[in-house]
Amino acid sequence: QVELVESGGGSVRTGESLRLSCAASRVIVGIHTMGWHRQAPGLERELVARIVSGGMPEYGDFVKGRFTISGDTAKSTVSLEMNNLKVEDTSVYYCHIYSWRDGRGYWGKGTLVTVSS
Numbered sequence: 001q002v003e004l005v006e007s008g009g010g011s012v013r014t015g016e017s018l019r020l021s022c023a024a025s026r027v028i029v030g031i032h033t034m035g036w037h038r039q040a041p042g043l044e045r046e047l048v049a050r051i052v053s054g055g056m057p058e059y060g061d062f063v064k065g066r067f068t069i070s071g072d073t074a075k076s077t078v079s080l081e082m083n084n085l086k087v088e089d090t091s092v093y094y095c096h097i098y099s100w101r102d103g104r105g106y107w108g109k110g111t112l113v114t115v116s117s
Helices: none
Strands: 004-007 010-013 018-024 031-039 046-052 057-059 067-072 077-082 091-099 104-107 111-116
Touching: 004 091, 018 091, 018 111, 031 067, 031 077, 046 067, 046 077, 057 067, 077 091
Parallel strands: 010 111
Antiparallel strands: 004 018, 018 077, 031 046, 031 091, 046 057, 067 077, 091 104, 091 111
């Protein structure tokens, strides 16, 4: 069983930065997609950023150049650098890795990001 563990969440002020990291409990073989999603209370989970193996990163429309995703498939780790954070970025952020070899995706338990003005 693979577990994904996120870290780096916390409380910041608007305009500040945070770096989220996610690591798998073991190396995941055949990674197809690595990404971050978020879910605020009362709202649906939404895509923040993802990388498809061999492709370019994709970002949610709300990111607008503020976030950068990076991943290492050999280490099964993925990070999200978030700059110029806004109050509306307050959410629980979840790491997600999909393996074509395993035929499934894995989710972390989430890390809370709180942005205050």
